[in-house]
Amino acid sequence: MRSAGMRLVRAQWAPLTALAVLTLVSALLAVAVPSRTTAGYDAAAAAAAGPGADIHVKGEAGGSAAFAAVPSDAALNANALAWRDRLPPSLAEVTGEPESSVTSPSQAVDGEFRRPRLLYLGWEPGAWRRIRVVSGGFPFNRTGQTSGDMNAMVAKRYADQLGYKVGDRIGLGGLTVRVSGLYEPVNAADQFWGPRARILHPTIEYMPQTTIEADAGTALIDPAAYSRLTRDPRLKLNYDWRFPLRTGVVSAEQVRAMTRDLDAFRSAVEGRADLFPCEVSTALDNRLKEFAGRLRTAQSVVGLAFGGLVAVAAGLLLLAAGLLGERLRPILGVMRARGASLRQLAAPACGLTALAAVPSALLGYAAGRLLDAGPPQAASLYAIGLLVAAVLGLPAAMVLRERGGGLGSVTERRDDLVAARPSRRRLVLDGLLVVLAVVGVVLLRERGASSGTDPLVASVPALLGAALGVLVLRAYPYLLRAAGPILRRRTGAVAFIGVARASRQSLVGALPLAVLLLAATIAGFTSTVDTALRTGQERASWAETGGDARVDAESLDDAGLRRVRAVPGVTGAVRARVIARASSATDPAPLTVVGVDLDAYRRLAPEVPGIPDTDTGAGALVSPLAARTLGRGAVTLSRAGMDPVTVKASAQIERFPGQERNSAFVIVPYRTVAGATGFPSQVFLTGHDIDAKALRAAVPGDDVVMRRQVLRNMTGLPLVSVVHDTFRDSAVAGGVYGLLAVLLVLVVGARARGRMIAHLRALGLSRRQSRRLALVELAPVLLCAVGAGWVLGLLLPEITGPVVDLRPYTGGFAVTAHVPGLPALLGLLAALLLAAAAAVAVDRAFDTDPGNALRTGE
Incomplete structure (x- = not known):
């Protein structure tokens, strides 16, 4: 029994190898492509959060109320920990340890200067660990001091630029600050200094309630000086508990939760009763909402492309499994005629298919994970499971076809496209497929850009392609029948024989039509939308700049x-x-x-x-x-x-x-x-x-705005890069899958075709005519499938409507003219030429001399 199985494997090595390789490649892509896209989304989310998006809890208080709430370092840190405990999980995961600070309002420095000066007094416990004293000493003030100079430290860069040195006094109206020392940052690149630039060097600010520019800086004080400031009830101090955002850990999945949890955190902060009123301040709100809108658009459009690719891969694998089944049909028919049960038929049919598909799927998944293209996705497992189930389901259905028994199942049936009559069950299934496609389009248009990753919406291109494939398969035999009488009257026999050969293909042989149609649909859709996106961004760059360049001069x-x-x-x-x-x-x-x-x-x-x-x-x-x-x-x-x-x-x-x-x-x-x-x-x-x-x-x-730089900034956004890369890869993958379908059919049927050509060669067919015959046999399927699929791909952006809304990426400009670009048209022409070249190459490779192929009496 084992030797019989090995002989069967050796006899069917070509379709088994093809099925194994295609399963491995499909599983690899099912893992790598979603992971890579998700990694792109995560990188875009981190870039969208960007610098300066820290979460701040800010409050304003003065006098005894301020000192009672925050009397010491321990109390300041305790409040920071209390705020951290109130952070929702999504915000706690992306923020670091809280940093506390207390700052006085800006106060004008006494004296005449080239430009007015403002000075802030800052109690920054976190700053002391990040500076080193270069001159003088720390600002020690006596506890309980209410008069005299207040000791403070300033940055050396601040002192050098504005002309201060250790021991100088800075008048602030009724308060005199004495410079006790100068410091430098241990690490000027530390993100701690990002929102605290005034502590390191002078910055330009406006005088309160004016448009007059002033040099502003912050002097560091100790807890005793802070205590002294709280003794003035008219002086309102600014309290700030900063939670630095760790942009590297922000992911696209967290964005929705972060947007929701920010509102919850605001309510928690405003509802705290044991402290002076505080509020949440952050730049994350607008950034996350804008990113969420762009992400929904990207996921919707990319989901359509992914759904189509999965359908193309499934069709190609079904084609490979179907060709294997066609070669097994005579064997199964003989086994059934000798009394084998359906269970005994399932062993060679399903066993061979599982032997090729299951290990290859596992190996493809492992290879995809080893590529480490991004975080693993559950959708990858679902896609691989769907592909393997479809492949294993085909031989099971083939076994059920043999329940009638005997060689009659092989010899009496004729499954030619032209001669076959569709059963009622098949008509019902075809109608159901068309209805599902229509329902999917209606749901997609109703949900619009909010559809996101809805599986039903993502399957719309596949459903539309399958529905159109059903219609094309219905019309295809009539086209071949109509061409027969016309070609019969011509003097040459190549065209007539080629169309006759195409008409004698079985339903399995027509599977390339469905695969090619889906592949052309995805390639046409992605190339069209990608061209529309680029065109919209070009228009947006003109609208923003107003020309090739713009000068904004005072x-x-x-x-x-x-x-x-x-x-x-x-x-x-x-x-x-x-x-x-x-x-x-x-x-x-x-x-x-x-x-x-x-x-x-x-x-x-x-x-x-x-x-x-x-x-x-x-x-x-x-x-x-x-x-x-x-x-x-x-x-x-x-x-x-x-x-x-x-x-x-x-x-x-x-x-x-x-x-x-x-x-x-x-x-x-x-x-x-x-x-x-x-x-x-x-x-x-x-x-x-x-x-x-x-x-x-x-x-x-003066400001100079260059249009090419504006366009570069638009196209360089991380999410835009993800969409462009996905569309390009989808178009290429669709074309490659289509070519593989053509090559698979040609190679698997090459031996049988070679024998038929040997008969024709014995009747006078030349080598040149056999090459032309190969092209004529392929042309009907190729032209019908690619033509119908390409047209559907061009119409798909209009059919999907609101989902393909590219305005978040084009500055608000709606792009309605969906036409493919020149590279896409050249790619389509190249794919057709490659398919024709493959047909000629396979014909040449399996060209058999009639004397060796034919037996005596044939």
């Missing part, structure tokens, strides 16, 4: 404009005058007046979207917010330094380069504000390879 005269025009690469320039905080006499709401020659600007940068083509005449273009302020009549806008301008809204404009979205601005002709001086200017530039360094040198001190 003041720009005619000489400066000439310097800008003379920069290498600049071919055109249009100036705009920007006057902020203008208002009308009846409504003090501030508006921004932008003076620009719109006709010249349209000619300069026609690629900028959203600029109306209508001639405003004496009217003005207004943003929606400005339209609500101005109303329908004529309104006069003015401000100091600007001549009054009378405007009347003639049309609305959603956005204009250089202006924030949803802001109030008015676009007027440049001549109406040309006389206003002292206001910022914007210069929109176009050109080829503009020298950014020379442009910045032409306007020293």
Whole structure:
């Protein structure tokens, strides 16, 4: 029995090897691709949190209430631990040990200086462990001291820049601070100093309630000095318990929980009754919400691609298992005719399939984990289990077909596509498949971008591809039947024989059609969406910059404009005058007046979207917010330094380069504000390879925005990279799977085809004609499947609708023109040529001389 099994394995080594290799590759991809994508999501989550996103618990108190709540170092640290105990699990996992500090309000330094000076007094227990004294000593103050100098330390860099030394006194109104020592940080790169830059060096701040710049710094004090500050009830001290964010441990899975738990933590902080009122302050809220929206979009779109790839892999494995089953059918028929039971038939059919698939699946999973592409995913196990179950289910169904028994199961049935009549059961299954596809599309459009990783939604491309495959299989025999009489009248026999051979294929032989259709669908869908994403980001870069470059200048005269025009690469320039905080006499709401020659600007940068083509005449273009302020009549806008301008809204404009979205601005002709001086200017530039360094040198001190840098920043976002890489890999994987399907069918059926060609060669068929025959046999399946699948892939973004909403990645621009790019079209043509080359190569490799292939009497 064992020797018979080995003989069977040796006889079927080709399909068994093909099934084993395909299972291994599919299992490897099922592990590596989701893990890699998840790792990309996690990296994007860490980047989205970014620097400066620490969680702060802040409070303000003074006098006896402050000292009673925090009388010492121990009390300050005890409160830090109390806040840490209130942190929800998701926040506690991503934050480090709390850092406590108490800081006085900024106080103006007495004296005349080149620039005013502000000084903060900071009690920073964590700072003492991170500094070293370079001059003087620690600031020791007597406990209970209420008068005289207060000893404090300042950074050496602060003292050097502002001219202080040990022993100097700094007057702060009614308080005098004596510099007792100078220090330097042990490690200036320590993240502890990130939000405490004032402790290390002077920073530029504004004087309270003014726009006057001042040099600000923080002097370190000891607990006794802190106690002295609490004796003044009018002095409100700022308490800060900082929980540093460990961005390296933030994952995409935690983002949703962190967003929810931040609100819970705020409620817990505000509900604490044994301490002065405190609140939570962090930059995480907006960052996490923005990232969560982008993540949902990425997961929805990538899920569609992954679902399609799993379906393609399953189809290819079923094809391999089906070809193995076709070669086993005569053996099973003989066994059944000799009295073998269905259980005895299952041993060779299911056993051989399991021998090839199960070890290969396990090996592929192990290889995928060894690649360490990212964290393991449960979806990988589900995908591998689904693929193996589908492969093992096919031989089981094949065994059930033999329950009628005997050789008749082999010899009397004809499963040709043209001759076979679908049973009622198959018609019901086909109809059910179409209904499932329609239901999936309806659910997908209803849930929109919030569908995320819903398995039903992710299976929509596969369901649509399978439903279309059913329809194509229904129409395919009629196309072949219609082609038969036409080709029969032609003088050459190659085309007729090739179509006849294609018509005699069984349903298993038609599986390549379904696999190729699904592969073409995924390749078309991913390449189309990827092109749409790139196009949307290109439009967004034009909308944000307003040209190939933009100069934002505080003041720009005619000489400066000439310097800008003379920069290498600049071919055109249009100036705009920007006057902020203008208002009308009846409504003090501030508006921004932008003076620009719109006709010249349209000619300069026609690629900028959203600029109306209508001639405003004496009217003005207004943003929606400005339209609500101005109303329908004529309104006069003015401000100091600007001549009054009378405007009347003639049309609305959603956005204009250089202006924030949803802001109030008015676009007027440049001549109406040309006389206003002292206001910022914007210069929109176009050109080829503009020298950014020379442009910045032409306007020293002013901001220069380069469109190529804006576009690079958009495309360089971590999530965008994940989406681009996934789409590229999916398109390539779909094409490779399709080619493997073609190659598998060609190789497995090569011997039988070689014998048929030997008969035709004996009748006069030439080698050249046999090559053409190989192409004609492949052409009907290839063209029908790839053509139908490619069209479905192009339509899929429109069918899926809200799920393929790329606005989070394109600055709010909706991309509706879904067309594949030139690389995708070239890739499709290359795939078709490779399939044709494979057919010719296999025909050449298995070309058999008629004298060796035919026996006497044939």
